[in-house]
Amino acid sequence: MESQLVPEEQQTAGNGNCNKSKGGGDSVDRHCATCAILIPSDRVKKCGKCGRRAYCSRECQAIDWKTKKDEGKAHRSQGHSRWCGLSYGEEDLDWVVREKFDPSSGASLGLGVFAKRFFPSTTRIMVDTYHGHNFALSGDIIKDTFAIMEAVGPSKHLAHNCNSNASQILLKDLNDVMVIYSKRDILPDEEITINFLTYGDLLQSIVDPDTMYGPFLYSGCLETFADCRRILESRFNIICPSDCFCRDDEMDKLINASRKAMAALREKEDSLERNPRRLVVNIMMEDLQNLLKSMDKIGVSGMRKAIYLGLAWRLCVQQRKTLERSRQFVKEAYDIYLAILHPKSSDVKAAEMFLKYPEGYDRYLWFDR
Ligand SMILES: [Zn+2]
Numbered sequence: 001m002e003s004q005l006v007p008e009e010q011q012t013a014g015n016g017n018c019n020k021s022k023g024g025g026d027s028v029d030r031h032c033a034t035c036a037i038l039i040p041s042d043r044v045k046k047c048g049k050c051g052r053r054a055y056c057s058r059e060c061q062a063i064d065w066k067t068k069k070d071e072g073k074a075h076r077s078q079g080h081s082r083w084c085g086l087s088y089g090e091e092d093l094d095w096v097v098r099e100k101f102d103p104s105s106g107a108s109l110g111l112g113v114f115a116k117r118f119f120p121s122t123t124r125i126m127v128d129t130y131h132g133h134n135f136a137l138s139g140d141i142i143k144d145t146f147a148i149m150e151a152v153g154p155s156k157h158l159a160h161n162c163n164s165n166a167s168q169i170l171l172k173d174l175n176d177v178m179v180i181y182s183k184r185d186i187l188p189d190e191e192i193t194i195n196f197l198t199y200g201d202l203l204q205s206i207v208d209p210d211t212m213y214g215p216f217l218y219s220g221c222l223e224t225f226a227d228c229r230r231i232l233e234s235r236f237n238i239i240c241p242s243d244c245f246c247r248d249d250e251m252d253k254l255i256n257a258s259r260k261a262m263a264a265l266r267e268k269e270d271s272l273e274r275n276p277r278r279l280v281v282n283i284m285m286e287d288l289q290n291l292l293k294s295m296d297k298i299g300v301s302g303m304r305k306a307i308y309l310g311l312a313w314r315l316c317v318q319q320r321k322t323l324e325r326s327r328q329f330v331k332e333a334y335d336i337y338l339a340i341l342h343p344k345s346s347d348v349k350a351a352e353m354f355l356k357y358p359e360g361y362d363r364y365l366w367f368d369r
């Protein structure tokens with residue numbers, strides 16, 4: 001489908017009163033979603049379709065709207081045509097990039113991104129562009145790739161925190177889009193932070209570009225915090241304070257145990273494909289419950305958790321006695337999918353379908369038919 005430009009909204013010059021614009025919202029200064037230039041309130045042009053995303057010019061709107069990369073050109077577009085009308089934060093309305101200062105010395109600590117409103121847990125905060133790399137889905141190449149440093153827009157001002165309140169995920173093949181979403185509740189004026197070292201969080205989509213149907217392949221690394229600190233220091237010149245979240249040795253034990261548990265679960269899942277056994281399912285369910293608890297303590301990204309919530313869901317629907325329990329897993333995964341993925345994506349649709357018609361899953365029961 002050919003993407004088309006929607007007309008810019010005609011704005012009337014501000015006269016000092018708090019005019020409502022046609023697109024909704026008060027008349028305020030904004031930053032261009034493409035070139036980040038400050039636009040005075042009377043010069044703001046907004047996407048005519050959703051009335052939320054702001055531009056300095058028609059050229060910038062055209063760049064932001066398109067979904068195809070220019071050959072050989074570094075692109076700046078996140079393909080707004082795909083995200084238009086979906087809910088997520090907008091610069092200068094929901095969050096702001098500003099300088100921060102050390103409370104004791106008053107020294108500048110550089111720029112940061114701050115929430116202007118309350119973001120409940122698993123809310124999409126920002127959709128941004130990054131310059132793509134040739135990712136390898138495993139091995140050293142991905143470990144050596146810090147896509148966050150290649151962010152094009154405001155997400156490049158997000159600071160690192162080992163116990164971050166938000167996560168980033170790269171959507172590869174979807175115009176190299178980076179989605180920032182809250183991992184827990186974020187209060188107004190709180191700095192929005194991400195963990196730079198969840199760099200492996202990548203969704204490779206094999207989707208129909210128009211309908212968004214198709215599977216998403218997830219990859220990610222779960223490094224120990226000791227490894228993370230080494231990389232943080234050598235790559236970003238960040239040295240964690242002595243009381244940092246990551247300096248608890250129990251955390252690394254938990255991470256190592258989680259990595260083993262994840263590998264074991266994958267192995268058992270493969271064996272189930274060949275030979276469905278109720279005993280194996282029951283053991284996996286117990287291991288999964290423990291793994292999900294550990295993940296909360298470690299503070300893993302939402303998408304990693306969603307992968308294992310999805311596995312718990314698949315296992316629960318195989319026995320009548322656990323069918324009801326699957327609702328809790330689906331609900332939790334659904335919230336995460338909604339924050340990250342397009343509402344038309346197959347994962348979101350599947351979760352919605354289950355929550356609406358759980359009885360339809362009877363045919364998937366392996367046991368107790
Ligand atoms: Zn612009």
Ligand SMILES: [Zn+2]
Nearest residue numbers: 047050084085
């Ligand atoms: Zn729009």
Ligand SMILES: [Zn+2]
Nearest residue numbers: 162240244246
């Ligand atoms: Zn740390």
